[in-house]
Amino acid sequence: MSKTREVLLNPIFNDNPIALQILGICSALAVTSNLYVTLIMCVALTSVVSLSNLFVSIIRHHIPTNVRMIIQMTIVASLVILVDELLKAYDYESSKTLSVFVGLIITNCIVMGRAEGFAMQNSPWPSFLDGLGNGIGYSLILIIVATIREFFGSGSFFGYEILVLVQNGGWYPGNNFALLPLSSFFIIGVFIWLLRSWKTGQIEEPEYRIARNNLETKEVKPRI
Amino acid sequence: MNKNDTLLKTLFVGISVCLFCSIIISTAAVELRGLQQQNKLKDQQSKILSSAGLLTNKTSVSELFSSIEEKIINLETGEYEDSLDPNTFNGRLFESQDYSKDLTTSIVLSSKKVLTSKTRENFAKIYFYKEGGQIKAIVLPVRGLGLWGTLYGYLAIEPDLETIIGLEYHTHKETPGLGAEVDNPRWKSLWKGKKIYSQSGEVKISVIKGLVDPDSSEADYQIDGLSGATITSTGVSNMLSFWLGDLGYGKFLKKLKKELEEKEIFNV
Numbered sequence: 001m002s003k004t005r006e007v008l009l010n011p012i013f014n015d016n017p018i019a020l021q022i023l024g025i026c027s028a029l030a031v032t033s034n035l036y037v038t039l040i041m042c043v044a045l046t047s048v049v050s051l052s053n054l055f056v057s058i059i060r061h062h063i064p065t066n067v068r069m070i071i072q073m074t075i076v077a078s079l080v081i082l083v084d085e086l087l088k089a090y091d092y093e094s095s096k097t098l099s100v101f102v103g104l105i106i107t108n109c110i111v112m113g114r115a116e117g118f119a120m121q122n123s124p125w126p127s128f129l130d131g132l133g134n135g136i137g138y139s140l141i142l143i144i145v146a147t148i149r150e151f152f153g154s155g156s157f158f159g160y161e162i163l164v165l166v167q168n169g170g171w172y173p174g175n176n177f178a179l180l181p182l183s184s185f186f187i188i189g190v191f192i193w194l195l196r197s198w199k200t201g202q203i204e205e206p207e208y209r210i211a212r213n214n215l216e217t218k219e220v221k222p223r224i
Numbered sequence: 225m226n227k228n229d230t231l232l233k234t235l236f237v238g239i240s241v242c243l244f245c246s247i248i249i250s251t252a253a254v255e256l257r258g259l260q261q262q263n264k265l266k267d268q269q270s271k272i273l274s275s276a277g278l279l280t281n282k283t284s285v286s287e288l289f290s291s292i293e294e295k296i297i298n299l300e301t302g303e304y305e306d307s308l309d310p311n312t313f314n315g316r317l318f319e320s321q322d323y324s325k326d327l328t329t330s331i332v333l334s335s336k337k338v339l340t341s342k343t344r345e346n347f348a349k350i351y352f353y354k355e356g357g358q359i360k361a362i363v364l365p366v367r368g369l370g371l372w373g374t375l376y377g378y379l380a381i382e383p384d385l386e387t388i389i390g391l392e393y394h395t396h397k398e399t400p401g402l403g404a405e406v407d408n409p410r411w412k413s414l415w416k417g418k419k420i421y422s423q424s425g426e427v428k429i430s431v432i433k434g435l436v437d438p439d440s441s442e443a444d445y446q447i448d449g450l451s452g453a454t455i456t457s458t459g460v461s462n463m464l465s466f467w468l469g470d471l472g473y474g475k476f477l478k479k480l481k482k483e484l485e486e487k488e489i490f491n492v
Contacts, residue, residue, distance in 0.1 A: 033400045059241070064234040065226060071241050078245035082252050089256040092263035096395070153401050168410055176452050179401035 008129045011137040013199065018141045019192045020202055023109040028142055028188060029181040031101050035158050038146035039139075040094045044083045044102055046135025049111045052076045053131035056119040063120070072115045073106070080105045110134055145187045153178035268394060275392035276353050276361040276380035277416070292363075293352040300331065300346050302475030310349055331471075338368045338466045348473070351378075359383045359484070364473050366391075368463025371455040373397040375406065379464070381420070385481045388418045388429070391460075403456035411450065419444045420468055427468045430461040 017023045024045075031041045055075050056063075063071050084102045087095040095102065105111065114134050119127040150156055152175040155163030164170020177183050196202045227233065269289045273279040278288055294310035297303065330343040351363040360383065367376045377393035390412060398404040405411055414436075422428040428445040433454065436446045449457045466472050 059237075062228060062233075062237055064228045064237055066229060067234055067238055071237065074241050074245055078249050081249050085249075085252050085256050085260070089259040089263065092260075092267060096267075099397075167405065167408055174401055176402060179399065 004126065004129060007126050008133040011130070011133040012140060013137075013195070014202075016137040016141065016195070017110045017113070017134050018138055018188065019195050021110075021113070023113055024138055025188070027101055027104060027108060028138075028145060029184040031098060032142055032146040032184055033149050033153060033179050033181075034097070035143070035146045035150050037094050037097050038142050040087070040091065041098060041101065042135070042139035042142055044087070045105055045108060045110070045138060046132065048076065048079045048083060048105050049108075049114055049135045049138075050128050050131030051079055052111055053114050053119040053127040054124050055079075056115045057122060057124040057127035060120050068120070069112075069116070072112065076111050076115065077106050110138055141188065141191060144191060145184050148187050149178045149183060151178075153183075271392045271394040272351055272363050272378050275378040275390045276363055277390055278353065278361075291353060291355070293354055294349060295352060296347055296349055297473075297476050298346055299344070299348055299472065299476065302477075302479045305347055308347060333471070338462050340369050340374055344471060350473075350476075361389055362480075364467065366463050366467040366472075368459055368466065370396060370398050370459040371403050371453070372399070375456075375459065375463070377406075379467070383484065385477050385484075386420050388415045388420060391415045398453065398456050403450065403453040405450045405453065406456065406460065411448070414447050417444075418447065420464075427465040427474075429464055429468070431457040433457070 011017060015021070018025065018028055027041065027045070032038050052072070052075050056072050059071075080103060083105070084095070087098070087102060114131055118130045122130070147157065150158075151162070154174055155161065155165050155170075155172045161168075163172035166173050228237075266285050269292075270279055270285045272292065273285065273288050279285075280288075296305045296308040296310055298305040329347065330345045332343050333339065336342055348365060350365070352359055353361040353363070361380050362383065362385070363378050363380045365376070366379050367374050369375075373396065375393050375396040375398070377391060377396075379391050380389040381387060382389055392412065393406050396404070396406065398406060418429055420427060420429045422445070429447070430445065431447045431449050433449045435448050436443050440446075447460075468474060468477070
C-alpha cells in the first residue's frame, strides 16, 4: 500500500478515531438519532478536520510552540463557524436540529488531535488526506450507529418509514431507549468488540494483572 | 531558542492568523446573512400558516402569507397597540420577548414555572387570517417551559375564539421520539376542534395522561398525552392555560369577542 493511501485508509478500520482512539464520542452520542442529520454532521466534521489539518500544516513551520494550540484553535473555530453559517443559509432545517452540536465540532477531540498529532509534523497534502481519512472513519461509525438507532427508535431508514409506529396507527412500538443518546454507547461498544475480534492487534494489554494468590507460585514479576 | 519563539514572531503569527480568519468569517457572515434571514422568516411564516391549517404544497409560503394581517396588541389592556408598527416590531424569534426585559413594558409574574423568565412582556404580535374582510383564523404566539428548554409555537383559533384550529411549535429542544413528538402530524391533528374555555370561562383545555376517552363529556377539552414525555405534556398544558388566561391573551380575547358579537348583531 502506498504511503498516501495508507494515510487515507488507515483511520477507517486500522486506526479508527472512535473505535481505537476513543475520540469524538460526545457527538457520536448526541446527533445519531436520525440518519439525515447524522450525515450532515459527518460532512461538516470531515470538512472541518481535513481543512484544519491542511491549513495548520501549511503554516506549521511558522507556528510558535508556546501558542500553537491557540493558533490551531483559531483555525478550527473559524472553519466551524464557516460551516455553521453555510448550514444556516442552505439547510436551515437540519441546522435547527443540530443547533449547538455544529458549534461543538470545535471541541471535538478528533479535530484538535489530528492537528496537533499529525498536521504539525507533516506536509499539507498528507495532512489533508489524514484529516479526510479520520473524518471518514468517524462518519462510518456515526452512520452505523444512526442507522441502528433510527431503525429501532423510529422504525424508519433515512426518514422513509419501514416499521409503522404505533403513534402513526401502525404496530411497532418505537424503542425509546434507542432514541436516547445512551444507546449509542452500547452500539459503539459492540462495534469495538466486533472490530477487535477481527483485528486482534487492536486489543489493548490490561493495565495490571492481579497477582495469583497461590502459595506454590513463587514471586510474580510485576509488570512495568 | 527556536526562531519562532521570539516575542515579535509570536505576536506577528498570532495577529495575522486572527486577522485572516476574521476576514474570512465576516465575509461569509455578511454574504450569507440575506439567505439566512430569508430561511428563518420562511420557517416562521410556514409555521404560522400551518398552525391555521393553511399551508399547502401548491402555493408558496410568501404568497400565502400575504393574506395574513399582523397586529400588535397590549396584553395589559387587551387593546390594539397602534403606536407599534408590526413590520418593525422588535422581538426575538418573531415575538415580543425582548420587552419582558424592561420593567416598564412588562409585568412581574409570581412564578417562573411557565415562562422561565420572571416577567411577561406587555406587547405581542398576533396574526389574523382574513377572507373578504371576515376573520377566519387568529394565530397567537405561545411559549413555555418543556423538559429541556422553552418551546416556542403558534396556536391558531377559530373566530368564535373558543375552538382550536391547530398548535405548531417552531423552536424547541425536546427529546426526539419523546417530547419532540409535539411535531408529530398525527398528534398535531388531535387539536383541531378542541374547546378552550369551560362554561364558566376558565381555561379548561389540557393534555392529559394517556388517551382521551371519546365518550367522556370532557373529551372536547382533552388531548392525548405524549407517551414517555410527561413533562413536555404538562408544559404544553401549562403554557396554554397561561397564555389563554388573563395573564396572557385572555383580556384581548374577551374584548375581541364582544366586538365581534356586536358586529354580528349589527349585520343581522
